[in-house]
Amino acid sequence: MTETNAENFGIPEGVQRALVVTAHPDDVDFGSGGTVATLINAGISVTYCICTDGDAGGFDDATDRSEIPAIRRAEQIAAGKVLGVTDIHFLGYKDGYLEPSHDVQRDIVRIMRKVKPQLVITQTPERNWERLPSTHPDHMAAGEATTRALYPAVRNPYAYPELRKQEGLEAWTVSWLFLQGASEPNHWIDITEHFDRKVQAISAHESQVGHMEDLDGMARGWATMWAERAGLPTGRLAEGFKKVKLPD
Numbered sequence: 001m002t003e004t005n006a007e008n009f010g011i012p013e014g015v016q017r018a019l020v021v022t023a024h025p026d027d028v029d030f031g032s033g034g035t036v037a038t039l040i041n042a043g044i045s046v047t048y049c050i051c052t053d054g055d056a057g058g059f060d061d062a063t064d065r066s067e068i069p070a071i072r073r074a075e076q077i078a079a080g081k082v083l084g085v086t087d088i089h090f091l092g093y094k095d096g097y098l099e100p101s102h103d104v105q106r107d108i109v110r111i112m113r114k115v116k117p118q119l120v121i122t123q124t125p126e127r128n129w130e131r132l133p134s135t136h137p138d139h140m141a142a143g144e145a146t147t148r149a150l151y152p153a154v155r156n157p158y159a160y161p162e163l164r165k166q167e168g169l170e171a172w173t174v175s176w177l178f179l180q181g182a183s184e185p186n187h188w189i190d191i192t193e194h195f196d197r198k199v200q201a202i203s204a205h206e207s208q209v210g211h212m213e214d215l216d217g218m219a220r221g222w223a224t225m226w227a228e229r230a231g232l233p234t235g236r237l238a239e240g241f242k243k244v245k246l247p248d
């Protein structure tokens, strides 16, 4: 358990816009759904950037694999609607092949410069040996590409100069980074009030979770574990992050 300190909880001051970058449709809802609901509830606008179409996911052998990207995008749009997120960018990279390449970094910088977020949430680029699935290679690639985009590319007007010259996208500096899936979280969001909506958002990913019998119980187990690590009273539910203050 970490020392309970007000600074280890909640949304940092001054956040008006947040951007969530993940590898697959459903990653945001599993890792940060309650936090997204908390942000929206506080009047903060939230945008998603989903790097791949999750076309290697699912359990249904009967569906033509070529149909999967459209299904998974539609599910993410439906899940976004549950939480109040309608601005969703799909980068369309291939599931299972994501790398923190310059193409991926440039695409993320483009969205950061358009959205101008103060807070970015992504997946940890560091392998979590306790929970290997949380650090699927695509997740680490999305996290690494996002972290590289945050420092230095998005704030450097001379990085990917075509974004400025051809698209008029000026440099932007992001203040805060939250990493989901981190093995050493140092920050928590109490999601107790929004937990039901988190489960509803996860449920929207029918092709991924349709076969699961006790989604609520599974999600509640994780959220309870996080709340205990955060030192919150029994019965509270939380999501945990590694919070990073980016250089000014």
Ligand SMILES: [Zn+2]
Binding pocket: 023, 024, 027, 136, 139
């Ligand atoms: Zn994933």
